[in-house]
Amino acid sequence: MIDLVLFAILPYVALAIAIVGLLWRYRTNQFSYSSVSSQFLENRQLFWGSVPWHYGIILILLGHLTGILFPASVMAFNGVPLRLYILEGTGLALGLLVLVGLVLLLLRRGTNPRVRAVTSSMDLVLLLLLLLSIVTGVGTAIFYRWGSGWYVQTATPYLRSLVTFSLKVDYLASLPLLVKVHALNAFVILAVFPFTRLVHMLSVPLAYLWRPYQVVIWRRPRVQQ
Template sequence: MDWNQLLFVVFPYVSITLFIAVTIYRVKYRPFTISSLSSQLLEGKQLYWGSIPFHHGILWILLFHLIALLTPKALLLWNAVPIRLYLLEISGFILGLWALGGVVLLFWRRMTVAYIKAVTTPMDIVVLLLTLVSILTGVLTAALYRFGSVWFTGVFTPYLWSILTLQPRPELVAPLPWLVQLHLFNNFALLALLPFSRLVHILSWPLDYLVRPWQIVIGMVSRKATK
């Protein structure tokens, strides 16, 4: 077995298996632990400026990835007109930078705000770092190896389907530059850790965060305590 097989066949299957098995375990036996364990009450300002750009950026980017995986022909058809290709690539890039700025701030907040540091676990730091690497390598891939929305459909769509249909074709990703391979590998690492970390809250599809009204948290302080 060579490195290529190990990184792009064995590792993806280990990640997918862990993701499915541990997620089922958590949903069945630990349903009340499926949460992002919000730290909004400890610090709100930096959380707002980190979390909102990160979520708005990343949800759109992941939707674009999903479209490339599920309907590659529609994407190629869209990209057949140059202005539409530029529009997609430029908006993807801006959204990527938007998400990157958000995740950098979230990481900074975890490392510098004392209250947040006190409730931060090693797993929080690992998933934040992996998310940072995912977004950074994605944005760099888009900048250095242009028109990814075109070549994704020729390389990653068949590769990902080959993994999902249990007929792995690692030779499709073997010739890619190391940066793009790192993007792929890192995302499988994120998938493996997802059910072990607070990232598991993704499963509760908190899409209403994008449109929900402001949440006002009101506390009660007794008269005695204020004197």
């Protein structure tokens, strides 16, 4: 019964909260769709936390997505042991990289008085939830090896079953507790997503990549030498 609540009902509730919350935030405060960068208050610590965090987490999320979209290709790739070792080693290295980045970001928010002054309780909740996600993810990589192999055999069919409304909860319910906490925490993050600065993921200014150059012309009169 508890598995049904956690792995069948909670994901849909989290998604519903995320969609309604995002729409509500868009309608009531469209300009708050931002990372609310604190770079101008403190730059050095931010650099050492934010750069490893962002490069690492984006690659890790893409890795999770690849396993969901192309399970057969991942299995074929892992068919050669050396490739499996490289994939697993890269995953673990990225996990450790984001862990270091996130701990630095947390320390920055806790220790720098200027940054602390603009830190909301939701910022801390988000960073701690992300920390739980990374710790359980890295823990899974260390204690339950060859995750790229069993992920596509368990989590992928489970997540796909959520999308097609043909629930296969047992795939997840039979995994170790650490993995279950990792998955559940992801649903919690989904639910709080609209109420945190994570919404900046939806406002990446991609149009900058193809928009025409902006020509800036100074109209200030020249100073006579």
